[in-house]
Amino acid sequence: MAEEIRAEMVANVWKVVVSEGDEVEDGDTLVILESMKMEIPVLAETSGRVTSLEVAEGDVIQEGDLIAVID
Amino acid sequence: MFESVLIANRGEIARRVIRTAQRLGLAAIAVYSEADADLPYVAEADEAVLIGPAAPAQSYLNVAAVLEAARTTGAQAVHPGYGFLSENADFAAAVSSAGLGWVGPPPAAIEQMGDKINARNLMAAAGVPVAPGSAAPVVDADTARAEAAGIGYPVMVKAAAGGGGIGMGVAGSAAELDGVFATARSRAERFFASPAVLLERFVGHARHVEVQILGLANGEVIALGERDCSVQRRHQKVVEETPSPGLPEQTRASMLSAAVRAGAAVGYRNAGTVEFLVDLDRPGEFYFLEMNTRLQVEHPITELVTGLDLVEAQLRIAAGEPVGIHPAMVRPRGHAIELRVYAEDPKRFLPGPGRITVWREPAGPGVRIDAGYAEGNTVTPFYDPLLAKLCVWGPDRASALDRARTAAAAFAIEGPKCNLPFFAELFEDDQFRAGTYDLGLVDRLRPGGRPRNQALDVV
Numbered sequence: 001m002a003e004e005i006r007a008e009m010v011a012n013v014w015k016v017v018v019s020e021g022d023e024v025e026d027g028d029t030l031v032i033l034e035s036m037k038m039e040i041p042v043l044a045e046t047s048g049r050v051t052s053l054e055v056a057e058g059d060v061i062q063e064g065d066l067i068a069v070i071d
Numbered sequence: 072m073f074e075s076v077l078i079a080n081r082g083e084i085a086r087r088v089i090r091t092a093q094r095l096g097l098a099a100i101a102v103y104s105e106a107d108a109d110l111p112y113v114a115e116a117d118e119a120v121l122i123g124p125a126a127p128a129q130s131y132l133n134v135a136a137v138l139e140a141a142r143t144t145g146a147q148a149v150h151p152g153y154g155f156l157s158e159n160a161d162f163a164a165a166v167s168s169a170g171l172g173w174v175g176p177p178p179a180a181i182e183q184m185g186d187k188i189n190a191r192n193l194m195a196a197a198g199v200p201v202a203p204g205s206a207a208p209v210v211d212a213d214t215a216r217a218e219a220a221g222i223g224y225p226v227m228v229k230a231a232a233g234g235g236g237i238g239m240g241v242a243g244s245a246a247e248l249d250g251v252f253a254t255a256r257s258r259a260e261r262f263f264a265s266p267a268v269l270l271e272r273f274v275g276h277a278r279h280v281e282v283q284i285l286g287l288a289n290g291e292v293i294a295l296g297e298r299d300c301s302v303q304r305r306h307q308k309v310v311e312e313t314p315s316p317g318l319p320e321q322t323r324a325s326m327l328s329a330a331v332r333a334g335a336a337v338g339y340r341n342a343g344t345v346e347f348l349v350d351l352d353r354p355g356e357f358y359f360l361e362m363n364t365r366l367q368v369e370h371p372i373t374e375l376v377t378g379l380d381l382v383e384a385q386l387r388i389a390a391g392e393p394v395g396i397h398p399a400m401v402r403p404r405g406h407a408i409e410l411r412v413y414a415e416d417p418k419r420f421l422p423g424p425g426r427i428t429v430w431r432e433p434a435g436p437g438v439r440i441d442a443g444y445a446e447g448n449t450v451t452p453f454y455d456p457l458l459a460k461l462c463v464w465g466p467d468r469a470s471a472l473d474r475a476r477t478a479a480a481a482f483a484i485e486g487p488k489c490n491l492p493f494f495a496e497l498f499e500d501d502q503f504r505a506g507t508y509d510l511g512l513v514d515r516l517r518p519g520g521r522p523r524n525q526a527l528d529v530v
Contacts, residue, residue, distance in 0.1 A: 036422035
């Protein structure tokens with residue numbers, strides 16, 4: 001089943017750690033966001049393949065925006 | 072005294088400095104980024120200058136833009152607040168070279184305290200206690216392993232050029248050291264432009280207590296009492312109180328005199344804070360942590376118990392005037408506590424910016440609110456999450472806590488995330504109520520170890 005990873009807050013995409021097509025494990029860091037002088041790692045909550053990556057470094061994303069899909 | 076002062080900062084601290092400047096008859100000049108145009112401090116200043124876009128590097132950290140604003144407005148002095156350019160020795164020197172009054176310490180004192188290893192060595196030489204640790208910057212893993220073995224585990228690994236708890240890590244054993252060292256090194260490089268780290272004995276059962284000092288215009292350094300800052304999340308302060316509920320009188324007295332020696336050792340002028348770690352497993356022992364060469368966020372609680380206005384003292388010292396404060400006259404009265412109201416959720420402490428739809432401040436005896444925002448403002452993701460400082464004074468600790476609990480419950484903020492519910496929980500905690508807590512308090516209130524999306528403060 002596909003897992004959609006969405007942003008929990010308005011943030012700047014500081015670092016993109018994975019690429020589309022990568023295999024990831026539950027708990028792996030996908031991207032690192034930056035908001036209010038904190039860096040917030042966004043983790044995979046399931047194991048699988050990153051089928052879609054919707055953000056790039058430097059993007060500003062809003063709460064609820066799609067970051068990645070893991071299938 | 073100056074006729075005008077430019078405040079090179081934003082939010083609550085800009086507003087705080089503006090208030091005292093205007094009371095003393097100075098014109099208060101604000102600077103602001105495009106993201107902050109609607110904030111209260113911009114409206115309350117006598118004049119306000121747009122200095123750039125939201126990104127701090129292009130506005131509040133832009134030395135040229137800040138100096139240009141001072142030039143065009145004819146400001147006579149610059150107050151840096153805290154954070155941003157406040158501990159930048161080059162900026163301090165540039166302000167003075169431009170013929171302006173610098174409301175802060177001499178650039179040399181900022182520089183000496185900014186390098187943590189240099190500061191440790193200086194303090195040790197001045198008879199200020201330091202924890203066993205590095206006497207020189209550590210840049211490779213082999214040296215780190217050798218030093219750690221000498222200090223003994225667990226060891227704390229942190230950026231030599233850093234501060235404020237950023238990029239610190241603890242290695243419990245030799246097996247953990249390589250990973251902790253690599254992380255600290257890359258963070259030090261990224262955030263402080265230098266990969267040098269410092270190793271120090273990790274004190275597991277400790278309180279964080281700091282001393283407010285003032286270096287007077289005549290060269291004398293005085294101590295104005297301590298603040299206990301042991302309620303921390305991710306090495307960042309959430310609640311502070313004075314006097315410290317866990318410091319024996321004799322330890323307090325030796326800490327105050329150590330803080331005066333620390334300031335004197337670097338020729339300190341103006342307001343500064345010397346931070347110490349109190350080792351609860353070794354009665355009477357405390358160690359120098361770092362010195363903040365600026366006004367501290369939590370300065371209001373010292374003001375509440377002493378009746379002093381520290382910003383007024385800063386301006387007078389910068390102008391070369393006597394402040395009229397003598398240590399023998401400073402008799403702290405009662406108890407004060409500060410709650411840092413952050414735009415972050417009360418469970419995981421993750422930030423949540425947003426538009427403020429409801430903002431109602433509490434009032435009552437002993438209540439002081441230093442706020443950066445008002446209803447209708449938008450809290451943006453560009454700056455730190457501090458919304459307001461809820462400060463409360465009472466004749467004793469029990470009454471200060473009672474008043475703080477009532478005030479926190481009456482503070483209504485809607486829109487951004489907000490940590491106010493955390494304080495309700497804190498006031499129920501037995502160790503906090505008894506004053507016997509240590510730096511592990513917040514982690515104990517949030518059992519289960521590190522939450523999945525653990526945020527890390529970067530600046």
